[in-house]
Amino acid sequence: MALTRRRFVEALGVAGASFLGSPVRAEQVGGSPAAPGSVQPALDLIKLDQNENPHSPGSTVSKAVMEALTQGNRYPKNAGDLVTAIAKLHGVAGENILLGSGSGELLKASVPAFVDSRRALVAGLPTFETCTNTARSLGLPVREVAVDASLRLDLPAMEDAAGGAGLVFFCNPNNPTGTTWPTKEIEAMIDRLAQRSPETVVMVDEAYAHFVESKDYWSLAPRAARDRRLIVTRTFSKVFGLAGLRIGYAVGHPDTIAALKLTTTSGLLPVTSVAAALAAIGDESLIRDQVQSNRAARTAITKSFQNLGFKVFPSDTNFILVDVQRKPEDFRAACRERGVMVGRPFPGLPSHARISIGTLDEMQRAATVFKTVLAKTA
Secondary structure, eight states: OOOOHHHHHHHHHHHHHHHHHSOOOGGGTTOOOOOTTOSOOGGGOEEESSOOOSSOOOHHHHHHHHHHHTTTTSOOOOHHHHHHHHHHHHTOOGGGEEEESHHHHHHHHHHHHHOOSSSOEEEEESSOOHHHHHHHHTTOOEEEEEOOTTSSOOHHHHHHHTTTOSEEEEESSOTTTOOOOOHHHHHHHHHHHHHHOTTOEEEEEOTTGGGOOOTTOOOOHHHHTTOTTEEEEEESSSTTOOGGGOOEEEEEOHHHHHHHHTTSOTTOOOHHHHHHHHHHHTOHHHHHHHHHHHHHHHHHHHHHHHHTTOOEEOOSSSEEEEEOSSOHHHHHHHHHHTTEEEOOOOTTOTTEEEEEOOOHHHHHHHHHHHHHHHTSOO
């Protein structure tokens, strides 16, 4: 019997029909089924689930990308310019920089580069899971250390677990908890660890560094350039708003960068992504405006939750963590039914929801949804 469009749609069901008949957005994948008539159209969803920048790249970036398209017929030649710009930003040399397809590629590549069957990965729980998931997929040992009572990464416990490890992954500020350690405390840990486990590499993920306001926080990139046991990763996905262009970088000693390069694409990136990053990295007003916008919206939604009687944990990022006093998957589904996407559940956080910061208008509209959902019995 011929497989007609009608029979194909019947076989797929309603979900399949939507794929055939309407645009698909990333947030729809894995979403919860909604009650009839209760979900806004996909394009109207308020996306507060993936810690993205709610603002699209500005005209400077757009112009640079369009100009780079004219070189799309040639293999990339502009990566060296970006390496030079990043090196200047951190006061290091070009040999200390490795570009990647988002910092995610570099985190994933760090596992086969530094972890083996005898030298485990040490990571927090919960934390950004790329390193942990990669190690497990490769059958490599993982030592997870639960966050402390304040939901900070348990630095002393992670140091204790790091003896003989191949790699320590330290996300600072931490995702999904939003908490931060003073840089001097991390440096002291690295110094102590060097004495008893000199082969262990510490990778500090500074994806959210621009949002940290404390004077106790500074980038470890300059130290990483001279310390073989330290790597720092950064991304253009957050404050710069280039998540869709997939570009990040690592800073490290030339020997450490060389080891990491063996398990990556060696910084070979599209000309458009490199051009966008070059335009964004020099725009100080863009960074300042994004940080201020994030702070204002984050403050507003924090007060909204607190006024409803729910605890919001301190955050140095473009998201907040809220104890919603119910299963996070239930809260997520109820918000999705009303047109708001929030973060997925995370291990070790049985009643907490991670909520990304959108525009001030988006957060005000989302606050109405949160109030409705939280008013229901847990």
